[in-house]
Amino acid sequence: MLYNRAAIIGIGLIGGSFALAAKARGLVDCVVGCGRSEGTRNGALAIGAADEVTDDPAFAARDADLVYLAVPVGSMPGVMARIAPALKPGALVTDAGSTKRDVMRAAAEHLPDAAFLGGHPIAGSENAGVSAARADLFIGHTYVLTPGPRVSDDVLARFRSLVEGIGAKPVLLDAESHDAALAATSHLPHVVAASLAAAVGDVRLRHEASLDLRDLFGNGLADTTRIAGGPAGMWRDVLEANGDNVRVAIAVFLERLRALDAALEAGDMDAVQCLLEDGRRARGELMRQ
Amino acid sequence: MLYNRAAIIGIGLIGGSFALAAKARGLVDCVVGCGRSEGTRNGALAIGAADEVTDDPAFAARDADLVYLAVPVGSMPGVMARIAPALKPGALVTDAGSTKRDVMRAAAEHLPDAAFLGGHPIAGSENAGVSAARADLFIGHTYVLTPGPRVSDDVLARFRSLVEGIGAKPVLLDAESHDAALAATSHLPHVVAASLAAAVGDVRLRHEASLDLRDLFGNGLADTTRIAGGPAGMWRDVLEANGDNVRVAIAVFLERLRALDAALEAGDMDAVQCLLEDGRRARGELMRQ
Numbered sequence: 001m002l003y004n005r006a007a008i009i010g011i012g013l014i015g016g017s018f019a020l021a022a023k024a025r026g027l028v029d030c031v032v033g034c035g036r037s038e039g040t041r042n043g044a045l046a047i048g049a050a051d052e053v054t055d056d057p058a059f060a061a062r063d064a065d066l067v068y069l070a071v072p073v074g075s076m077p078g079v080m081a082r083i084a085p086a087l088k089p090g091a092l093v094t095d096a097g098s099t100k101r102d103v104m105r106a107a108a109e110h111l112p113d114a115a116f117l118g119g120h121p122i123a124g125s126e127n128a129g130v131s132a133a134r135a136d137l138f139i140g141h142t143y144v145l146t147p148g149p150r151v152s153d154d155v156l157a158r159f160r161s162l163v164e165g166i167g168a169k170p171v172l173l174d175a176e177s178h179d180a181a182l183a184a185t186s187h188l189p190h191v192v193a194a195s196l197a198a199a200v201g202d203v204r205l206r207h208e209a210s211l212d213l214r215d216l217f218g219n220g221l222a223d224t225t226r227i228a229g230g231p232a233g234m235w236r237d238v239l240e241a242n243g244d245n246v247r248v249a250i251a252v253f254l255e256r257l258r259a260l261d262a263a264l265e266a267g268d269m270d271a272v273q274c275l276l277e278d279g280r281r282a283r284g285e286l287m288r289q
Numbered sequence: 290m291l292y293n294r295a296a297i298i299g300i301g302l303i304g305g306s307f308a309l310a311a312k313a314r315g316l317v318d319c320v321v322g323c324g325r326s327e328g329t330r331n332g333a334l335a336i337g338a339a340d341e342v343t344d345d346p347a348f349a350a351r352d353a354d355l356v357y358l359a360v361p362v363g364s365m366p367g368v369m370a371r372i373a374p375a376l377k378p379g380a381l382v383t384d385a386g387s388t389k390r391d392v393m394r395a396a397a398e399h400l401p402d403a404a405f406l407g408g409h410p411i412a413g414s415e416n417a418g419v420s421a422a423r424a425d426l427f428i429g430h431t432y433v434l435t436p437g438p439r440v441s442d443d444v445l446a447r448f449r450s451l452v453e454g455i456g457a458k459p460v461l462l463d464a465e466s467h468d469a470a471l472a473a474t475s476h477l478p479h480v481v482a483a484s485l486a487a488a489v490g491d492v493r494l495r496h497e498a499s500l501d502l503r504d505l506f507g508n509g510l511a512d513t514t515r516i517a518g519g520p521a522g523m524w525r526d527v528l529e530a531n532g533d534n535v536r537v538a539i540a541v542f543l544e545r546l547r548a549l550d551a552a553l554e555a556g557d558m559d560a561v562q563c564l565l566e567d568g569r570r571a572r573g574e575l576m577r578q
Contacts, residue, residue, distance in 0.1 A: 122507045142504045171504055178505075184492035185506035189513040191549055192485050194568030196478060199542035201571030203473035206541075214575055215431045215460055216467075217474035218411045220516040221575070224478040227509040228572045232565035236558050243553045250550050252495075253488035254543075260480055261539050264532045269525050276521035279483030282490030283517050286503055286510070 007064035015070030016133030021166035074237035080110035118146030139167030183245030296353035304359030305422030310455035363526035369399035407435030428456030472534030
């Protein structure tokens, strides 16, 4: 047992999976789940992700040794302000947000006296909500940890054990590096996938009379646009928090696509093939293939 | 039995899968496989995709009732020229190329007296080669048919039965509509996935000292770039044959991505969310979700 009582604020896909995994491995004794909707709260109780539920973050945080914030990053400051007066001395507060600079800033402002450990489990699904929660969601996935100034080595080591206990691989990273990296590996792909899906829809509209594209695509388009099915509201927050890095990543991507388009325009098929090979090689290196 | 003797010119993933499926269902009696490499020929014999093998397209086509061209689209004209003098009167020639305007033009030029039926099974895999061939590759997938001027209704109906027999859904489409549609649903996603993978590699190089992106991505990037792992040489041919349509599709995509980038620059997060919702909705409509 690493923590007696954990409060999960926002007990959806990530918060619910974290609770299920930690409870299944005996790393946390009692979980208080906090959700805004009654459906979420009942769902969390039904699948055993929470022992008690509430819609009040401050009430959930009271007496908790671990407070886990799994709300959209845009809601973090408000939630932090609400739980601040209720925190038990010595409690660890951590989050599961997809961006870290904004979350660390919000913690410095609203939780100046608390031990705040930024976190980002790089795992997820296009399915949202506690009904999609799974105890094995984190197995084999990286879990970024960004310690705030009041996190001692002992406090970090304890939470690190919990991360390893649920099967994830902890990686220490500062907020700036995290946000620059994820802009390229997560936020750019989302923006590209959404634009691609929308563009295919646009082409379809242009040919409405003659083309029903719905029978004319394969697994390639389905895979390439899969993440575009994710919740737009959550991604809005992520893109707002990391807009500067995302715009840099978009610019790098546009350079690549424009080079390919220019080679097509010039009929320079050797250059086209080189650019395709660059993509293939870069993917292989990333995926360690 | 629909055809006694079929020649598969280019017995790789698609040609091999077609042969396996047609033989398994008793729709074709004997298959002659034609491959340039000894490894391919031996592989085709080993998995039972071919009863005989050769490296000579004209030899393979001789006496065949059905000649199936499954070579890269850039190789079609040369192969057609070679088989033309060897074709048995009344034989049906068909192809499995990813583009149709260029293939139909090549057939008109090199096989003016033959019954040529353009074809495109919209199925595949990032794995290439006869070793990846599977009898169930086409099940549930669309199979586009583009009849040339010498294909009679009877000849079309017979091949259509074969397509249905291997589990695919035949769709009649003219070459122009096919190429416009596939530019959006297949060729654009490939170009985007390759550019995305290359761009992530570029970002990685810019931060070489501090970032190892290899631990910092999730399933989203893996899915979004999966097709970038496909053979660059084959895609070069496709993009060359369909460059005009692909450039139109790229332009439509760039409009979408630029609008999103401009909204990010302006901090107009409502507009960002709208664009993400457009992508989500367009994907849902395409996938009939």
